[in-house]
Amino acid sequence: MRVIAAIMLSILFVPVPVSAASSNTWLAQRLAHSVSTRDAMASVRAFDAAARTGGGNRASGSAGFEMSRAYLESVLKSAGYRVTTQSVPYREFTVDSESLITSAGVRVRVLMAQYGPSARVEGVIARATASGCASADYPPGTAIAVAPSGACTTAAKTVAASEAGARALLVYDPSPVVDSVIRRQAGGTVLPVAFVSQRDAESLSGSGVLELSGRSSDATTVNVFAETAGGRADHVVMAGAHLDSGEDGPGVNDNATSVSALLETAVRLAPHQHRVPNRVRFAFWGAEELINVGSTHYVGTRTPAELAAIRLYLNWELIASPNFVRFVVDGDDSDHPDVGAPAGPPGSGAVEAVLARGYRVQGLPFRTADLNDIRSDQEPFARAGVPVGGAFGGVRGIKTAEEAAVFGGVAGQPYDPCYHQPCDDLSNVHVRALGEAMRAMAWAIGRFAVDDDLSR
Known part of the structure; x- marks a missing residue:
């Protein structure tokens, strides 16, 4: 099966002759050809x-996270990496009760806002x-107000x-997926807040009893790292994905797919780790779903050197969304300055170009996306002035007719209708998109492991 897969991949990738101009892609090509979608999916299932x-x-803090961490560390150690961890302090929020019962006796599913006040x-x-x-x-006399998200905070x-x-x-989200409910943070609000589905919000009337009870406490999670034994210590290429899920679903597309692809890339790089000119550091972040806690802590605890x-x-992030588009983060807005999209730190445009090349060598179309379209662990690095880049398959945005014509899927529907939902399980993975994104990932990591010059 691996021989057949290798033949198929040789068709997908445009051969590049080894020369002075292309010698910096030798590892990119090897990794992109060797990563296995089947092996990555084995990790997704784990x-x-x-x-x-x-x-x-x-x-973070759950038994599911600790089992995920144990599996990750076992695979990395078996591949020959020295695995390290960093303790990450954070404020955990525990919901004790969340319920809404209408005067008609209907029990409505509500999700209490994290870090919000309790009340009855x-x-x-x-x-x-x-x-x-x-x-x-x-309206006058309202005790429990219901409002759509957006327009203001x-x-x-x-x-x-x-x-x-x-x-x-x-609060509810107007969406084609009328039954979805997404829990979010609401610290600093003057009222207790909970989230409901659009369907429930539109059916609510009369009166009811809302009970919200939660509490914060100090907790600790971890970031997990593995890096090549070789490569210059002053030329570190970092590649990351968050290991944790949200608390209301298994987090398979978000973000087990990206972790699995990154893990498979690390395994395939391991035999070459003593030969790479630049040190490659793989990072698997804790508490990203609490707004980049793990990566922010890591960046904040680095010395200037x-x-x-x-x-x-x-x-x-979310590289195998079922209604996917291949998005590459736009690190340089000079190609469309009228849009006013935020640019990454200097060098991010060159990072974008290499990430895009990972799709181009497969003959695959892609689209660029604003840095703000995927709020994730690149943000603390960008704030610190580190060039950043990334790719994702689409989150809650709605697929356009043009995107559906190019990438397939269904126009007018979210890229990932199960985002932060219980249905973000194995059935929510587009396996082909996972393989394509992983090969682009492996190409970029292999290229930067050999050549990290961002001036061209």
């Missing part, structure tokens, strides 16, 4: 099993007549609802 047996998720509120339930950003949007909506007399706020040694950081 992470799915960790979630299923570990309480339904792989969130009873009274009239009413939807905002507009965005919910102004107090006039809420959740905190601003709580201020407006409070001024109108409401004592709690329910350690940060200066990091030549670039590459990040991957």
Whole structure:
């Protein structure tokens, strides 16, 4: 089977003759040809099993996360890497109860906002007549206000609802997936906040009793690292993906697919780790779902010399979205300055070009995406001035007709309809997209392991 796979991949990749101009791609080509979708999917299944047996998720602090970590470390050590970890302190939020029962006796699924206040509120339930950003949007006498997301922050909506007399706020996301509910943070709000589905939000009326109870506590998770034995210590190429899931689902596409692809790339690089000119450091982050906690802690604990040694950081997220588009993070907005997209630190445009090349050598189309389209672990590196880049398969955005014509899939639907949902399991993985993204990943890592010059 591996021989057949190798023949098929030789057809996919355009052969590049070894010469002075192309010698920096020898490892890129070897890694891109050798990574195995089958082996990566074996890891995806292992992470799915960790979630299923570990309480339904792989969130930091959970049994599912610890099982995921044990599997990851075992594979890396077996490949010949020295594995290290970094303890990461964070504030854990535990929900004790979250419920809404209407006066008609209907129990509505609500998800309490992380780090928000607890409360028991009873009274009239009413939807905002507009965005919910102004107090006039809420009908008089409202106790439990309901508003759509967007237009302004959740905190601003709580201020407006409070001024109108409401004592709690329910937020829903207008979406083609009307039954999805996504838990988010809502620290600093003046009212208790919970999230409901669009379907439930549109059916709520009358009165009800909302109970939200949660608490914060100090906790510790870990970042996991493996790096090549060879390569210059002052020329470090970092490649990362977050290991944790959200607390409301197994997190298979988000982000077991990216972790599995990165792990497979690391395994295939291991036999070459004494030959690489640049040191490659693989990073698997904890607590990304609590807004980049692990990567932020890592960057914040580096000395100036350690940060200066990091030549670039590459990040991957949701690479196998079922309704995918191949997105490469745009590190340089000079090609469309009228859009006003934020550029990465100097050198990020060159990083983008190499990541894009990973798809071009496969003859695959891709699209560039704004840095803000995928908020993830590249952000603390970018703030520290490290050139960044990355790729992903699409999150909650809606696929356009043009994208569907190029990439397949369904226009008018989210790239990943199971994002942060219980259905983000094995059935939520586009296996072909996983293999294509992994080969592009392996190409980029192999290229930078040999040549990290960002001036061209």
